[in-house]
Amino acid sequence: MADGGFVCSVTKEMWLSLGYFDSEEISEEELEKLKKNVEYRYAYMGAVRILTLRENSEKELRTKLLKKFSPDAVEYAVKKSEELGFTDDRKFAEDYSEELYERKRYGKARIRSELIKKGIDTSIIEEVLSSLPDSDENIMELLRKKADGADIENPKEKRKIFSFLSRYGYSYSEINDAFNLCLEEQK
Numbered sequence: 001m002a003d004g005g006f007v008c009s010v011t012k013e014m015w016l017s018l019g020y021f022d023s024e025e026i027s028e029e030e031l032e033k034l035k036k037n038v039e040y041r042y043a044y045m046g047a048v049r050i051l052t053l054r055e056n057s058e059k060e061l062r063t064k065l066l067k068k069f070s071p072d073a074v075e076y077a078v079k080k081s082e083e084l085g086f087t088d089d090r091k092f093a094e095d096y097s098e099e100l101y102e103r104k105r106y107g108k109a110r111i112r113s114e115l116i117k118k119g120i121d122t123s124i125i126e127e128v129l130s131s132l133p134d135s136d137e138n139i140m141e142l143l144r145k146k147a148d149g150a151d152i153e154n155p156k157e158k159r160k161i162f163s164f165l166s167r168y169g170y171s172y173s174e175i176n177d178a179f180n181l182c183l184e185e186q187k
Contacts, residue, residue, distance in 0.1 A: 036072075036073075039069060039070060039073045040072075040073050040076045040077070042069070042073075043065055043068075043069040043070075043073035043074055043076060043077035044076065044077040044080050044081070046064075046065055046068060046069065046077065047061060047065060047077040047078065047080075047081045047086070048081070048086065050064055050065070051081065051086050051087065055091075055092050055095060055096075056087065056092070057087075057089055057092050057093075057118040057119050057120055058078060058082070058087055058089050058119065059118060059119020059120075060118060060119065061077075061078055061081065061087055062074055062078055065077055065078070089119075089120050089121065089124055090124050090127075090128075092118070092120070093115055093118075093120045093124050093125060093128045094128055094131075096114070096115065096118065097111045097114075097115060097128050097129065097132060098132075100114055101132055101133075101135070101138070104168075105138040105139075105141060105142050105168065106138075106168055106169045107135050107138070107139065107165075107168055107169030107170035107171070107174065108129050108132065108135065108169060109169035109170070109171065110167070110168055110169025111129065111132070111169060112125055112129060112169075113169070115128070135170070135174065136174075136178075139165060139170050139174055139175070139178045140178055140181065140182070142164075142165060142168060143161065143165065143175075143178045143179070143182050144182065146161045146164055146165075147161060147182055152179065152182060152183065152186075153183070158179070161179075162175055162179075165178070
């Protein structure tokens with residue numbers, strides 16, 4: 001504002017890094033440019049803060065930043081984060097799918113669904129899923145846990161367990177094969 005009113009606050013370092021000096025007055029045009037630069041820098045600092053808490057996909061980062069900053073500032077922050085290697089959807093997809101596979105024992109269909117929710121490109125998803133090991137051990141571990149003490153030959157129990165495994169992302173054929181193997185083990 002030309003009347004000397006408060007417009008925005010900037011650190012001394014930011015003020016000087018933008019080429020201004022301690023008590024220099026600036027024009028309206030320069031003020032608009034300064035406000036834009038300040039917002040871009042704050043958006044980037046927000047991105048860094050978000051990414052220090054945990055790895056995020058580009059879509060997640062963008063969504064979180066859009067709650068506080070303009071689309072232009074968010075675009076700047078996301079691009080700068082990518083350029084500096086702070087965000088990488090491929091690495092995020094690899095790490096997240098590995099976590100879902102090993103810790104939660106999800107099947108590939110559920111992992112695909114979770115990655116789509118995170119905004120990961122389908123070509124990356126397919127590459128990541130093809131690199132995961134076979135899920136036979138995971139489904140058998142889940143089935144043994146659910147079948148422990150249950151009569152899996154009982155149609156009602158079988159349906160409950162079947163639904164559970166289906167929600168975890170296993171296909172009909174995977175579940176059926178696992179049931180047959182489990183029945184053989186029980187004999």
